Amino acid sequence: MIAKELFDPKSIVVVGASDNRSKPGGKVLYNLIENNFEGEIFAVNPKRVDLDGIKYYSTVEDLPFVDLAIIAIPAELCLQTCEVLALQKKTKAFIIFSAGFSEVGNFELENKLRELIQSVNGVLIGPNCIGSIQKKYKGVFTSPIPTYYDEGCELISSSGATAVFIMEAAITIGLKFSNIYSIGNGLQCGAEEILEHMDESFVEGQSSKIKLLYLEQIRNPFKFLKHASSLISKGCKIAAIKSGISEEGSRAASSHTGALASSDIVVRALFKKCGIVYCSSREELISVAGVFQTNEIKGKNFAVITHAGGSAVMLTDTLTTNGLNVPSIDSEKTKDLLKKLHHGSSVSNPFDFLATGTAEHLGEIIDFCENETLFDAMVVVFGSPGLFNVKDVYLCLLEKMKTCKKPIFTVLPSVINAKNEIEFFLSKGKINFSDEVVLGHALANVYSAKNNYLRNKIQLTAMDFAGIRNIINASDNQWLQNKEINELMQAAGIELPFSVEIKEEKEISLFYTKFAFPLVMKVQGVVHKTEVNGVRFPIQSENEMLLHFKDLMQIQGATSVLIQPFLKGEELYCGAIKQGDFGHLVLAGLGGVFLELLHDTSGALAPIDKEEAKEMLTKLKAYPIIKGYRNKKGINEESYIDLITRLAALVYVVPEIEEIDLNPIIATEDKLYPVDIRIRIQ
């Protein structure tokens, strides 16, 4: 729980204060005063600071008790100052602007600070940040200070400058803000802790429902997931950038906020699990936020309404090639509407009411679309060629946005010709998506994130959990042995093909009658079997069995030989890899070239329910092979889904598993046979 003094301090001290606006310790003071912080403001600096509305002290020792400290002094002085504040002045909330901590390798200093602040149950925003904006105070040394709206977006940013750049671009398109958190290095209070606070303090009808994140690191994925999921299940909408996805970008992030790398696929899987909209740029984040702020998209069928044909064509291309629809509408339905518009207008969706179209025409079209069940949402593109004022059109839009139940997204491209009218439009709390294609991508992005699979709501497939734990606890191998693997699979309810492990030649005659030829023989005790020619097939006779057994046992490390039926069918794959604190990433797909060459795998974080497993499969390029196509029958998809959920449940309850590979799984029409399994535990 974050100390309440961060949100509602009765008093604030700026340490390193100044009356010079161009210094952080000055600018923040002016921001506090000019934005009417109602509590007491203290300023500390050896050099006198004279400003109306503040009390000056030359040292922190002289201060009275104070709730929140904003610190703008060199890194090496911070610890001592915070000690005085935390231990003597009852200060609970700290915002440290100063850089020079973990991002330059100074971990020790940052850790000491963190311990100090933990010890008093305090909270530390930063270091290496621009501060925080709250309803009660504006504790940043930057501008702009967005007008505070209770329902405005909350922003959490690893990077202070990026937070500023996001605000600047966002205000320009009409986005509203509430609380801003520049978390900097975020060691004591990161995005996870702020999400936790948002989650626990959420009040329906009062709390903001839009959260925007710019992150360079997710330190505690489970905590992140828990609270992001919870917020989304309460009706919140979250969009996030997690930068540093490339090797080079990750190098940059490390020297910026000391971030550690995590792979993009894992971050995407995490966001998918929560229902967070994944963004790659400030522009995308802001556009998605604009979609959030406008209204909820309930379906994928869009009406495109414009007086500018080119924009309608590009928008329609974008929507329909990204999973949304621009359905055409029967001319019988639109004939009355058409009569009300100028000759030459087109109403088959896109609705193009021509360059000469009026506000009244726009109103008629919007009313039509509002009442036509075919459509779930509308996009209106309306600019100005500069002939006349289009304020009446924007007034009409504002009126319709108030009365219509369906969301109306507005593209007002004439940033020069209709500058004043757009400013008027924005002043009414609305958004201008100035590029129709950028909006189209944001709409598709938001719509596709609607399907999420909240990890804390997934029921684990029933299996012999005690048995599983027993096998794992008893094992002292890094790579599990064949016997252990068989038992583990049995406990997990994953059926294996009948197989026999033999160690001595004489056993062959005992066992071979149990099988029908052809068979496959695999050397045991060796991890990469194929590379040492350790897999032999098809074995057609007892004689061949004997020959190959002798040969296989010659391989270095060979302990025994496994004999299985030689199965033919589609080769599938299912596996999981531990991704540090993110848990296990479960991957599924077809084997062979699909896996090795095309890397055509679907991934999701464990645990996985049947619905998500199904979605994983449908996302594969090779899905038609699973489903069957042309004259070729598919595989037993239900069994594959069942296997994926079992494997995901298994790794979820056995965090010791570092990696598990079922590859290949031979899929005949009715059954799945995992014929080679590797499991490594730590």
Place this chain on the structure above:
Amino acid sequence: MIAKELFDPKSIVVVGASDNRSKPGGKVLYNLIENNFEGEIFAVNPKRVDLDGIKYYSTVEDLPFVDLAIIAIPAELCLQTCEVLALQKKTKAFIIFSAGFSEVGNFELENKLRELIQSVNGVLIGPNCIGSIQKKYKGVFTSPIPTYYDEGCELISSSGATAVFIMEAAITIGLKFSNIYSIGNGLQCGAEEILEHMDESFVEGQSSKIKLLYLEQIRNPFKFLKHASSLISKGCKIAAIKSGISEEGSRAASSHTGALASSDIVVRALFKKCGIVYCSSREELISVAGVFQTNEIKGKNFAVITHAGGSAVMLTDTLTTNGLNVPSIDSEKTKDLLKKLHHGSSVSNPFDFLATGTAEHLGEIIDFCENETLFDAMVVVFGSPGLFNVKDVYLCLLEKMKTCKKPIFTVLPSVINAKNEIEFFLSKGKINFSDEVVLGHALANVYSAKNNYLRNKIQLTAMDFAGIRNIINASDNQWLQNKEINELMQAAGIELPFSVEIKEEKEISLFYTKFAFPLVMKVQGVVHKTEVNGVRFPIQSENEMLLHFKDLMQIQGATSVLIQPFLKGEELYCGAIKQGDFGHLVLAGLGGVFLELLHDTSGALAPIDKEEAKEMLTKLKAYPIIKGYRNKKGINEESYIDLITRLAALVYVVPEIEEIDLNPIIATEDKLYPVDIRIRIQ
């Protein structure tokens, strides 16, 4: 050749003139007068128009001779008016604003207009357009009128409103313009004719080198290609949107400018052939134009320089995941530079000189990068948290952009905090890419378009062109017969496996000794052989041959049976489809699931040289199979490339070929055997 009166008219008449600025016939008059057209201006309207600097006439009949007519009267009055102008008043250039022509199905009227204007060797811009901006006059009814720069971008747009929206957004980021052509329906003068004019009138050092296109249709792809290629070979840079790529978007384009659909893949192939940068949105087009305007990118290694870490991380992610490099630099090389910067700065690329970094620091870093051969170009991201004026930094940037040989791309995100400084920067003719990720995509897009394969420079592979023509002329079949196919392939130098066609059972005993078993037998006279079980393999004996022959000849339509060796190897594919006026799209790739399921084909417009054929293959997802991967040997890539260029040359010289399919082509390690070929001619 476009009549010169369009570019340099001595006199202009506005028909349908007005003194009301909010009417097209009024606004254009003001635009002509206020932007100082030096020739005579006439105004025609039954209702008197009184304006300084114009001569009024109540009818066109009363006019003296006039070079250029701008027409803003109802569609149905246009033909008669143009007749008077063209036939009596020596008018050669016409700009028709009016809508109501082919876009609403009124083809007859538009055709008559076109014929009239052709008959006097005139030129018609429009109808259904906003007009044209030329150095000598501003003949549009819209605003803004961009300041005219000789070196500014030339813009051709199918959509008038889109041209306005592009100009508004472009001016905002600092793009310069010269001539603007709103071509409207473009029936008499389309993008092709304007490109032809640009090409033929191009003067090095005088003509603008940047061309931007927004097109809904390419009517004459060969003309388009010819002149776009030629311009690019003269050093011009072209970026283009071709909208209407989806079925729904194409429906929208049709009702907008009467455009006909062409598939996106063909348009991309055409752009690739010319070296045009393909764009999907106004924003992309403008960003690419900004890259063009900045400087030529000579290599793919970028230095990223910033005081704002987050932007550097996102930009680095974008560049490196889109084919460009952000190479790290050895600390030995940067140690002197590092000493000059604030403590904590990072110089391993990205160069992060911290929030407190100064103009001087920036200058040092830019000088370093300019002199460091590792880098080909720089991106500088510099905003402002609002503490102090950053004009000195932008002055430094301007200075360095003047002196540095390497291009410097500038992201100035602080559109609020540094509003005035950015305006100052733009006033010096520079660009502000306000979002680093949008810039990153534009850079990658421009860089990847550097490889182009100008169609008019490709040498056709030597082959028996006379023989080919002879076979085609002699054929009267839609689907070529086996014999014709064999002859055609021989003439084209495409080797086929040895095969025999037999019609009677008794022939089997004559031929079978020529083959080694196994064989394959295919029914002839039937197009879709596999669907009627018309392909039999492996045939292992004479007896089997006899049985299958009888059976195959029972199939409806069977005329004979083809016998070939049964070959094993990788299945490839090569084919071509006639794409209307675009010529043939040649496709290549692997067969089987790669073709049918993954649609993993590469396409290029014929003809194709070896270099382009090679690039086609490297773009395939399946390329590692062609190349060989892991322990698996590849195929004979040279032979595949040779086959593609031959097939492309064949279709190029035989425009009658509607489709040709070599599928499968069996590739052994050393050779390629096309074993099934279908050719349809029209």
